[in-house]
Amino acid sequence: MTNADIAACLREMALFLDMTGVEFKPRAYEKAAHAIEALDGAVSELYASGGVKALAKLPGVGKGIAERIGEMVQTGTCRDLEDMRRETPVNIRDLTAIDGIGPKMVKALYQDLGVRTVADLEQAARSGSIRGLPHFGEKTETRILKSIGFLRQSQGRLPLGMVLDLARDIEARLAGVRGVRQAAVAGSIRRRRETVRDFDFLVVADDPETVTDFFVSMPEVAHVHGKGSTKTMVRLRSGMDADLRVVPAECWGAALNYFTGSKDHNVALRRIAIEKGWKLNEYGLFEGERAIAGCTEEEVYDALGLQYVPPELRENTGEIEQARAGRLPRLIEPGSLRGDLQTQTAWSDGANSIEEMVAAALACGLEYIAITDHTHSLAMMRTDDAKLMEQMEAIARLNRELDGGFRVLAGAEVNINKDGSLDVSDELLARLDVVGIAVHSHFNLPRGEQTQRIIRAMENPHADILFHPTGRKVAQREACDVDIDAVIAAAKRTGTVLEIDAYPDRMDLKDEHVRKTVAAGVPLVIDSDAHRAAHMRFPEDFGISIARRGWATANDVINTLPVDEFLAHLKGGN
């Protein structure tokens, strides 16, 4: 079992324990899951080398949970979890993923209506039988159906953050197979769409059979749909399909282009080929029988009279016209970020110390980060003004130790109240280097009220950056109903920076909003929203891609600047 598998089991146990109403145990299991996820090495190796004793040394893991983890490593599950599943045979993970449904409601729905799955729940809600239960009413039924509808919309598509590592890993493994000369992941992953339906891998190989055999025998493969000399299709254990295509070297560029898509972009390219009396397909660009181009993507675009179009722009939303006119923007490149303006530490709900976050930032090649722990109106946080000032002092001390080698900025993720006021006094905000403001509650206000609330917060003279501006969660929760154009206009007027929150669950702003922001000339930052050291790579893995999909150049993203120039772009010039 991977660390993620073990953490998932622990979280499932926490949900079942929550269901019983037992106190504190659920939090203990959650904490342990958190610790497992934060671990650098594999739990199974830790167990192999040090046994239960080594596991129990992890923070939040004691003897009891350590033994259960040991059992999971050995058997793939643990008896307590199996008992819980037997006792209440419900799909608790899927059911609690529905907005507004928690363990207690799952229990009531199971006991009174026999609801075990999301499908059962939907049927119960449609038939109107839920409203008869104590504490349930018509509004709850409506909300359940709305939430199921939203989840279904994204069904079959997984967030990019859940698949990118695996895609890169398989790509690297394919590249290492004997006789493989080229290997790439294509499709929507290469375009860095925020959700992904399947994997498309492309290789050039001297011996197609060797790479095909390798592909179908990867440990992730659960089922082989079909296996041929040029196309092989499998289903992975995760439920996603993966295709492998073996193409001749002279077709590589045309095939990569064809399988990267998007479909609309490809149709537009083929139309241009037809205009010129040619034919474009996955084997190349042809005039009659004669191949004009096909080895590389660059030569295909060039032959069609177009600038090379980066994969992130291939959605047929104007890129063809711009490429034809030679006016594509020079997109922001990986490696161009110097700072990260949203990071949480153990001072609030993060896992690591400020020093550990700094070390992670240095490892990512950054020159500065802002520490932006949550402020006190989020009750989970238990921070207050005194604690914030204490942290500012700690940061000042650390900066003296770092002696110019790296800069830690004192900041906060300040909560926006329902009326648009902030939950930290202006006097204190004035002392911070970076003030991020963010919505964490009242997601369902009417559009006008929500928009005005956010704009009012942006009007605060200390509010530097609007964090995760729309509040959406990829494939989990819809964005707030907010007039994004009005927010962008307010950002321009007030000098507030808008954030691309690169946390894979958020990706907020999303690509099309980034494009609007760029068009309006409003500066952006790309942040990790890191809650542990390992999250510091989110901007590089996801944030840059969102910015590129939003047509952003390095000039549009101000944390590409050295720290002093960056600070000069904030309100009041800091």
Add this chain to the structure above:
DNA sequence: GCCGTTTTCGGCCCGACTGTTTTCAGTCG
């Protein structure tokens, strides 16, 4: 179930909101 300059028991995060109720349970962050 975990933890300990409070150490083998007793505390553990908690306020706001929602939908449902007339006093509160459940969810969320």
